[in-house]
Amino acid sequence: xxxxxxxxxxxxxxxxxxxxxxxxxxxxxxxxxxxxxxxxxxxxxxxxxxxxxxxxxxxxxxxxxxxxxxxxxxxxxxxxxxxxxxxxxxxxxxxxxxxxxxxxxxxxxxxxxxxxxxxxxxxxxxxxxxxxxxxxxxxxxxxxxxxxxxxxxxxxxxxxxxxxxxxxxxxxxxxxxxxxxxxxxxxxxxxxxxxxxxxxxxxxxxxxxxxxxxxxxxxxxxxxxxxxxxxxxxxxxxxxxxxxxxxxxxxxxxxxxxxxx
Numbered sequence: 001x002x003x004x005x006x007x008x009x010x011x012x013x014x015x016x017x018x019x020x021x022x023x024x025x026x027x028x029x030x031x032x033x034x035x036x037x038x039x040x041x042x043x044x045x046x047x048x049x050x051x052x053x054x055x056x057x058x059x060x061x062x063x064x065x066x067x068x069x070x071x072x073x074x075x076x077x078x079x080x081x082x083x084x085x086x087x088x089x090x091x092x093x094x095x096x097x098x099x100x101x102x103x104x105x106x107x108x109x110x111x112x113x114x115x116x117x118x119x120x121x122x123x124x125x126x127x128x129x130x131x132x133x134x135x136x137x138x139x140x141x142x143x144x145x146x147x148x149x150x151x152x153x154x155x156x157x158x159x160x161x162x163x164x165x166x167x168x169x170x171x172x173x174x175x176x177x178x179x180x181x182x183x184x185x186x187x188x189x190x191x192x193x194x195x196x197x198x199x200x201x202x203x204x205x206x207x208x209x210x211x212x213x214x215x216x217x218x219x220x221x222x223x224x225x226x227x228x229x230x231x232x233x234x235x236x237x238x239x240x241x242x243x244x245x246x247x248x249x250x251x252x253x254x255x256x257x258x259x260x261x
Contacts, residue, residue: 019083020051021091030094031127037161038099040257043153045099048121050083053100056111056118060142068139069218070185072210072233087223090138095127098138101154103145121144122154124162133179134162139191143211147261155198156257163245180240187218192236198256199249200238209235 017023027047038045048057051075061067064077073089075081090098123138136158141151164174182200184191196202210233212219219231240249 001005016088019080019160020054021049021083021087025051026091027050027097028091028094029097031129031175032166034161037164037173038157040147040153040157042103042105042261043119043157044102044104044115045122045154045157046102048086048098048100053118054079054083056099057121057142060118060144062143067143070188070191072185072212072216074213089124090125093126093220095129096123096125098123099154101141101145101150103148103150105149109123118142119150120154122158124158127175131179132175132177133181134175134177135229136162136180136182139194144249151194152198152256152260155194159198159240159253160250163240163242163250178242179239181237184236184238185218186236192238195238199244199252200240201244203237203239206235206237208232 004190013020014048025047027205035046039173045261058064068076073085076085086098090096099122101119101122102114102116103119106117106119108114108117120141121138122136123142125135125137127134136155139151139155141154159180161174162177164172165176167173180200181203182191182195184195186192186205208220211228212230214230216231216233219233222228222230222232
């Protein structure tokens with residue numbers, strides 16, 4: 001039987017706006033976000049808006065190559081490439097959202113309206129209304145705020161929001177998910193320790209899950225006849241289910257956050 005293959009790769013789509021995204025900035029999120037639930041006495045999560053947060057964020061990273069050493073994404077060490085990538089990878093996906101982490105314990109005299117200082121980013125990625133699951137990712141705590149309460153409170157706040165059912169009480173509401181997962185480079189011990197401390201369990205390893213950009217140090221050498229030159233990367237999977245949350249993980253999260261008060 002005769003047939004043809006008329007496939008042609010689509011041309012790259014350039015966004016019809018600048019590096020800082022559309023004006024007014026559209027976070028483009030298809031699931032509920034209740035920002036009153038994304039705040040603790042020490043920290044709050046707000047939409048990462050490039051025109052507001054990007055300059056401060058990039059200025060606080062003295063060595064981007066080292067800072068992003070475990071990330072598989074190409075070119076994000078460059079501020080402009082970072083913004084283009086995050087727009088395509090996160091903002092244009094209505095089931096993902098990037099947050100700015102604001103540390104309420106550290107005032108920013110340049111931006112008092114923020115209610116604190118920019119401490120990094122965290123995201124909800126690929127939320128699935130069909131499977132009631134989401135990835136917690138893009139946790140990038142700026143160097144000044146590493147080894148403080150920031151990572152614990154940011155992760156704990158999102159985990160709590162993920163598993164709290166909608167309108168659980170007059171004071172608490174969330175997404176009511178069944179699963180939240182966390183992907184990490186297997187060599188990123190600080191990421192894996194943080195996830196474990198917050199109650200997520202190691203489920204396994206996706207071998208050769210990524211082709212890394214050429215030049216990445218923490219990668220695996222491919223075969224000599226490989227189709228692509230970049231090294232490979234395994235991905236460790238950590239996760240929490242609603243059963244874990246209700247069977248003690250909630251207490252683990254709240255204890256960790258209280259310990260870092």
